[in-house]
Amino acid sequence: MNEIKKDNTEDKILIAAQKVFTKKGMDGSRMQEIADEAGINKALLHYYFRTKQKLFEAIFNKVFEKIYPDLNSFIQSELSIEEKIGIFIEKYTGLLLKNPFLPSFILKEIHRDPEFLASVIKSTGVNPKELFAMFENEMKAGNIKTMDPKEIIINLLALCIFPVAAGPLMEVMFFENDKKKYDNFLEKRKKTVKEFILDSISIKNSQDKP
Amino acid sequence: MNEIKKDNTEDKILIAAQKVFTKKGMDGSRMQEIADEAGINKALLHYYFRTKQKLFEAIFNKVFEKIYPDLNSFIQSELSIEEKIGIFIEKYTGLLLKNPFLPSFILKEIHRDPEFLASVIKSTGVNPKELFAMFENEMKAGNIKTMDPKEIIINLLALCIFPVAAGPLMEVMFFENDKKKYDNFLEKRKKTVKEFILDSISIKNSQDKP
DNA sequence: GTCTATATGGCGATAGAC
DNA sequence: GTCTATCGCCATATAGAC
Numbered sequence: 001m002n003e004i005k006k007d008n009t010e011d012k013i014l015i016a017a018q019k020v021f022t023k024k025g026m027d028g029s030r031m032q033e034i035a036d037e038a039g040i041n042k043a044l045l046h047y048y049f050r051t052k053q054k055l056f057e058a059i060f061n062k063v064f065e066k067i068y069p070d071l072n073s074f075i076q077s078e079l080s081i082e083e084k085i086g087i088f089i090e091k092y093t094g095l096l097l098k099n100p101f102l103p104s105f106i107l108k109e110i111h112r113d114p115e116f117l118a119s120v121i122k123s124t125g126v127n128p129k130e131l132f133a134m135f136e137n138e139m140k141a142g143n144i145k146t147m148d149p150k151e152i153i154i155n156l157l158a159l160c161i162f163p164v165a166a167g168p169l170m171e172v173m174f175f176e177n178d179k180k181k182y183d184n185f186l187e188k189r190k191k192t193v194k195e196f197i198l199d200s201i202s203i204k205n206s207q208d209k210p
Numbered sequence: 211m212n213e214i215k216k217d218n219t220e221d222k223i224l225i226a227a228q229k230v231f232t233k234k235g236m237d238g239s240r241m242q243e244i245a246d247e248a249g250i251n252k253a254l255l256h257y258y259f260r261t262k263q264k265l266f267e268a269i270f271n272k273v274f275e276k277i278y279p280d281l282n283s284f285i286q287s288e289l290s291i292e293e294k295i296g297i298f299i300e301k302y303t304g305l306l307l308k309n310p311f312l313p314s315f316i317l318k319e320i321h322r323d324p325e326f327l328a329s330v331i332k333s334t335g336v337n338p339k340e341l342f343a344m345f346e347n348e349m350k351a352g353n354i355k356t357m358d359p360k361e362i363i364i365n366l367l368a369l370c371i372f373p374v375a376a377g378p379l380m381e382v383m384f385f386e387n388d389k390k391k392y393d394n395f396l397e398k399r400k401k402t403v404k405e406f407i408l409d410s411i412s413i414k415n416s417q418d419k420p
Numbered sequence: 421g422t423c424t425a426t427a428t429g430g431c432g433a434t435a436g437a438c
Numbered sequence: 439g440t441c442t443a444t445c446g447c448c449a450t451a452t453a454g455a456c
Contacts, residue, residue, distance in 0.1 A: 009440085023321065024322070025235075028237040032430095032431080041442085042433090043434080043435095047439070047440080050433090107318070110378045111311070128383055157372065158368045159369070161372060168327065172327065174338055174364075185360065192357070196410050219422085241451090251423055252449095252450090252451090253423070253451085256452075
């Protein structure tokens, strides 16, 4: 029960800053707007975080942690690979649907400051080797098709993240600009993405390739 | 041979502006930087395009046209659906590999000004209905699995665009920050994405589902 | 058409009262 | 800790000479 958002000033700032930064990015955000959103004065932002850059970095770290899935609990669980993937897609799509700005927020800042990005990733202690190992073990055991694990991971991320990141574009092009219609589509899509990925790694389908 | 880039000032500006805007986005770009890149004075930018906003819109339109694939020639060709998809993936991935900033440029601006985005799309005359119809005809003819065509299209776009848009992130996380290694991966990936998509719509694989 | 010089406004950051 | 007032800079945009 610790660290729940109280209504002390620092938390108000963090909440407001996340809202503004994730919508408009570092360059597009204004300290004044964050202050207004937090219901405080602009000077207080500097009192708590000194510079816009430092405030931004605090938010980026927080958001990146949120969006970077907790893989260890998956890797080490006793579930089958199919169940693991299924649960991941459900959970991750759910997270993104609740926070539709996060993907484009990360993507926006990816090119802006590569060194900062690298340092954030390092600090989260992400270790993809265990993830690769998990897939490779499943391949050796004959449970899934033999292929580059990176393909599976990137396909999985692409199919979950892109539809949310490019949401407004997809809505206009394919859903008559009807956000609800698109959200329904994405909700149903959890199931089809799951089938799509599982088919692609399934042993059964690999026998009739040219 | 018309409309090739001459070295008149307007074209120099357009080339410079595209370079800067696609890298840094509307908010992150400076008129001074564009002027420097074009080798001219800042005041000239305003002489030719009046405002930063108008210059940006000119670039956005140009880039969007480039990134929006010419679908009609595909839809109306006599190729099989498998060939059409294969060619699309090859061509589109190639385009993105040559212009790695374009996906994130579009994604960056997607949330910033939805009305402008909608107007751009309208002006390009994109008509997805014919695209849907093409897939639906193939389904009726029994050539591919029956499913929502939008799923196919969005999967296709996701698998092609996301790996480029999130390139720097993928490089750091999965490729030891080695850009060449990642580019090689994406080049080889053309083939696997093709197999991936074709498998997912193939009739053959749909017989042993629960 | 192209330049230099300047106007104008906005934003991040600070000073200092309370 | 929180506020008001203000500084100093930088970015867009314009004026005006050539």
